[in-house]
Amino acid sequence: MSSTTQVSGQTRGLSGVPLVVMISVIAALGGLLFGYDTGIIGVALLGLSQQFVLDDTTRQFVTASIIAGALVGCVGTGPISDRLGRRRTAMLVGLVFAVGSVLSAMSPTVMILVLSRFVLGLAAGSATQIIPVYIAEVTPPAHRGKLVVMFQFMVVFGITCAYFTGFVLGNEWRWMFALGVVPAVILMLGMLVLPESPRWLLSKGREDEAMSVLQRVRSSPDKAQAELDEIKTVSNQPQGTWKDLGQPWLRPAIIVGAGIAMFSQITGNNAIIYYAPTILTNAGFGDNAAVLAAGGGGILITITTLIGSLVIDKVGRRRYLLSMIPGSIIALLIMGWLFQGDAPVDPSQQWLVVTCLVIYMALNCGSFGVCIWLIISEVYPLFVRGKGASIGAFSHWGFDLMVTLTTLSMIGAIGLTYSLWLYALTSLAAMVFIYFLVPETSGRSLEDIEQALRERRFYPFQQRR
Structure with a gap:
């Protein structure tokens, strides 16, 4: 009996939408860990600065170390997930999260903490x-948006938990890091009872298992069979290599995927999240007030992300982004004006x-993040x-x-006002990119999107040839 069949037996009591929701919630715990571990450093820096000597450069290295690891992790995971499967890879992610949390909490020096x-x-990458x-390959097109966004909801929920955990624990930064073990263990145990991606199974020639999973996560056997037939139209190719990504017809997907990720960062949202308490203390707030204010921003991001998850399939990805970003630009312009001059x-x-x-934070993180x-x-x-x-x-x-390693240095060089205005300018550039290049994917099957790529009708205004 295969591992997938055994796992299906463990969750036989659930099927259809309830099972799909359970899959999305458990898998999205990886997002909570990502959010908590990246957000907690903004609060922990206040306590770390009292125990260790940290200048701006050292703070940036401590903050950026998790991002450097993510660069390695995200590249290495693709081939691993193609070989081992999405479910087993997610379990490995939980294990690495747990190990990293314990090591961070026990760090005796700044260098050990960085490592x-x-x-x-x-794990975060x-x-x-x-x-x-994993979630996209398991969920039906009509619900894919809201359920994949569950991952981002857990990210911002994790960030919010990090701010308020930091407020409660004060300067106890070791406990802040150690608490990350709890959701990591839940993720590992939860993935044990979830099925494998039917698309991955079919790509490995395991059609019977793929059909078994689809019958459990779709509303009817007919829909499961129809989706299996559609997947088979694009699953007859051998597993692609890195070289295959250089094919001209795939270039639009590379541009959109890499471009939207780039703009999510150079518009400043993670820089603000990481350094919000530092920025607010520079504005004259006390440490606790700064952490609470940043935590309030985290709550608003969480609410915005929840709303986004409920409307994203109806409104559409592209329209949602274009409607949210202008408000974040205005907020950046006003905030930059308020910080003019060197005085608090x-x-x-x-x-x-x-x-x-x-x-x-709500509009930028709540748009790109969603x-x-x-x-x-x-x-x-x-x-x-x-x-x-x-x-x-x-x-x-x-x-x-890049942004994390340069934010505090950039603020020191050109001032907070011009730094915030620079983020506003890049946000405007992001709107231009989205308007002309990002297609609407809402309500479309993954196979239809692939077919559009092959037929050179991927971009919003690209005509069928």
């Missing part, structure tokens, strides 16, 4: 590659800074989907690393 967070980064792909913000305007900060991993999981063909998603994740983490 430990590099290990966490391996892997999670952004494998979890959205006038006390009467401090809460206007907080308002602009949380609005920016759509980035969803789009990356949708635009690549099945035979290179694992490797294509790795390229999208690599772009995300690569630009995240």
Whole structure:
């Protein structure tokens, strides 16, 4: 008996939408770990600075170490998931998260902490590659958007948990890192009872198992059979190599996947998340007030992401992005104006800074955050989907690393005002990119999107030839 059949037996009581939701929630715990472990450093830096000597450069290295690990993790995960399967790879991600959390909590020096967070980064990068792909390949097109976005909801929920955990624990940064073990163990145990991706199974020639999974996650045997037949139209190719991604007809998917990931970072959202408490203390807030204010932003991001997950399949990915980004640009412009000059913000305007900060976080993170991993999981063909998603994740983490390593230095060089205005300019460039190049994928099967690529009708205004 195969492992997939055994696993199906363990969850035989569930089928259809309830099983699909259970799959999405458990798998998305990888997003909670990603959000918690990346968000907690913004709070932990306040306690770390009291125990270790940290200048701006050292703070940036401590923060960026998890991102450097993510660059390695996201590239390595694609081939691993193509070979071992999506489910087993997700279990490995949970194991690495647990190991990295323990090592971070026990770090005796800054250098050991940097290396430990590099290990966490391996898991975080892997999670952004494998979890959205797994959910996208299991869920039906009508619900794919909201369920893949469950991953991002858990990311921002994890960030919010990180801020308030930091507030409760104060300067106890070791406990902040150690708590990441709990969801990591739940992810590993949860994935034990979930089925494998039917698309991955079919790509390995295991048609009977793929059909068994589809019958359990679709509303009727006829729909399961129809989807199996559609998947078979694109699954007869051998597993793609990295070289295959260089084929001209795949270039639009590479541009869109890597481009949307790039803009999610150079518009400043992770830089603001990582350094929000630092920015607010520079504005004149005390440490606790700064953490609470940043936590308020995290709550608003969580609410926005939840709303986005409910409407994304109806509104569409492209329209949702284009409707949210303008508000974040306005918030950045006003916040930059408030920070003009070297003196702390006038006390009467401090809460206007907080308002602009949380609005920016909600609209920017609530737009890119809702759509980035969803789009990356949708635009690549099945035979290179694992490797294509790795390229999208690599772009995300690569630009995240660049922004993280330069944010505090950039603020020191040109000032916070011009730094925020630069993020506003790149946000405007993102809107141009989305308008002309990002296709609408809502309501379309993954196989239909692949066919559009092959027929050179992928971009929004591209005509059928």
